Amino acid sequence: MYELEDKERREQYQQSGRKDWIKNIAIIFLSIMLVLTFFSNTIMNYSLPQVATQYVQQGDISPKVRGSGVAEVEDPYSVKVPNARIIEAVNVQVGDEVKKDDVIFELQDQESDELKQARQDYADAKSSFQKALFSGDLTNEAVERIRNGEYLTDDEMQERLDAANSNYNEALEEDMEAGLEVERLGGGSDTSGMGSTQAAEVAARDARKLAEAQAYKAETEAELTKATNRRDNTIKSIQAELEIKAIKKTMDDAEAKVEKLEKAEKGATVKAPVAGTITSVTYSPGDTTSSDTAGAVIQQEGKGMTVSFTCTKEQAQTLKVGEEAKPQNEWAYSEFTAKLVNIAPDPSDTAGSRILKFEIQSPEVEAGDNVQLSVGANSKTYDLTVPNSAVREDNNGKFILIVSSKESPLGNRYIATRVDVQVLDSDELLTAISGALSGYEYVITTATKPVSAGMQVRLSEDVQQ
Structure with missing residues (x-):
């Protein structure tokens, strides 16, 4: 009996173990499926856009057009120092209002490099003038006349040259005729058929005529030489006078430049040529000026500044010249006005963009500032x-x-x-x-x-x- 009960218990235990095992397998399978599904969805989610x-x-x-650009002075007046000088003092700063003839820079009292060069140029021209004057190509009369500042006119030079050429041509013609006469007489007369006495008389006569012709030929040769020398000297004299006249002009210009620079450097100041507002100052005390550099720029009185930027062709079609623009950061300005003054194609863009140009007025804007504008219809x-x-x-x-x-x-x-x-x-x-x-x-x-x-x-x- 006990053996039967033990057997039943063992069978029940084995059946219970098999159920637990199946349940565990099912739980594990479902867990794996859940994990796989989770990871599958996660991977899929990360692959989605x-x-x-x-x-x-x-x-x-x-629908406003917005943009920004650098403020530039309209028709700026550049103040330059015409020669190299050292700045002693700067009497203005950016934003200052100046009147015409107000002193902008004070300069050190010293001889500028430009004045030194001008004096050297004058000395060189004067030396060249003296050398040309006493080169030996001019007569004493011409030297004295030129020293007194008197020069032949073009008509007078032409008249002298024509006279020298005419004299030379006449002497040449006479000399050629004399030469032909000597050549003709040199052949002698035909004395065949004459008696000895008559032949001797003819020969004596021919010899006398030949001697006279040869003497005249010598005179014409001498005159031709003189005429040639006079013509050559006239040409040299005219050329020398023309050269001296040009050198004298160079010398006078150099002297005038020296006088101008000396006069300019005596004041030792640079003044404002127009009234307006200082928009930039280049130099500081101790700087050396350059004639190629603007020492200061003046925004002329009555003229404002401009700002430009690009926009699309479609945006530009919504705008009209004369429209008022506003700064994007209005809080930054107490006084500010801007007006669209020009719409033009952008030459650097083949796509057809447009350049908008605005005229602005504001005491708080200086040249070089970046200004942000908006223009167009209200929101x-x-x-x-x-x-x-x-x-x-x-x-x-x-x-x-x-x-x-x-x-x-x-x-x-x-x-x-x-x-x-x-x-x-x-x-x-x-x-x-x-x-x-x-x-x-x-x-x-x-x-x-x-x-x-x-x-x-x-x-x-x-x-x-």
């Missing part, structure tokens, strides 16, 4: 606005993608849903739209991967509102 979203909400559209409120990046377009028109939530056993799933819209207005930040929207939907603005309607997406951690 991550999107940034923002509410569709009421907002203001400000308008719309019920539905989205960031510009949220508006998409395909062959069917413009649309946005909103995020729809669907529940699942493992959590919410987010699906991109298309909503067709019409664009009502826009500015550089927002677009006003109309469509099948109630407001406050989450609209997709950016994504890590391309997104299309119906795709499951993953929300970024920072959801914009």
Whole structure:
């Protein structure tokens, strides 16, 4: 009997163990499936496009054109020091109002490099003048006349040259005729058929004529030599006088420059040539000036400053010359006016952008300051606005993608849903739209991967509102 009971107990125990074992296997299997499902969803989620979203909400559209540029002086007057001088004192600073003839710089009393060079140029020209005057190509009469400041006119020079050439041509013609006569007489007369007495008389006569012709030829040669020398000397004299006249002009100019620089350096100050506002000062005490550098720049009285920046062709079409502009940071200025004065194509951009030029008036703006302006129509409120990046377009028109939530056993799933819209207005930040929207939907603005309607997406951690 006891053996039968033990056997039943053993069978019950074995059946109970098999049930526990099956239950444990089932629990382990379900756990593994849950873990695999979790990791599968996690991996799938990380493979989904991550999107940034923002509410569709009421907002203001400000179709203004905004930009910034550097303030520049309109028609600036540059004050330059005409020679190298050392600055003794600077009597103005940026922003100062000056009147005409107000002293801007005081200069050290010293001879400038430009004055030293001018004196050297004058000395060189004077030396060249003296050398040319006594070169030996001029007659004493010409030297004395030039020393007295008297020069032949062009007509007088031409007259002298014509006379010398005419004298030379006459002497040459006479000498050539005399030579031909000597050549003719040198052949003698034909005495054949004459008696000895008659032949002797003819020969004596021919010899006498030849001697006379040869003597005359010697005279014409001498006259030709004199005429040649007179012509050559006349040419040399005229050339020398022309050269001396040019050297004298150079010498006089150099002397006048010396006198001008000496007079300019006696005052040792640089004055404002016009009234206005100092917009820049280049030099400090101790600096050496340069004739190529503006020591100061004056914004002339009655003339303002300008600011320019570029915009798109479409933006420019909404503007008109004469429109008032405002600073983007109005709080920074107590007095400020700006007006659009010009719209012009940007030569550096083939895409057709435009350059907007504004004239500004403000005591708080100096040349070189960066000025931020906005110009255009006033803002308008719309019920539905989205960031510009949220508006998409395909062959069917413009649309946005909103995020729809669907529940699942493992959590919410987010699906991109298309909503067709019409664009009502826009500015550089927002677009006003109309469509099948109630407001406050989450609209997709950016994504890590391309997104299309119906795709499951993953929300970024920072959801914009």
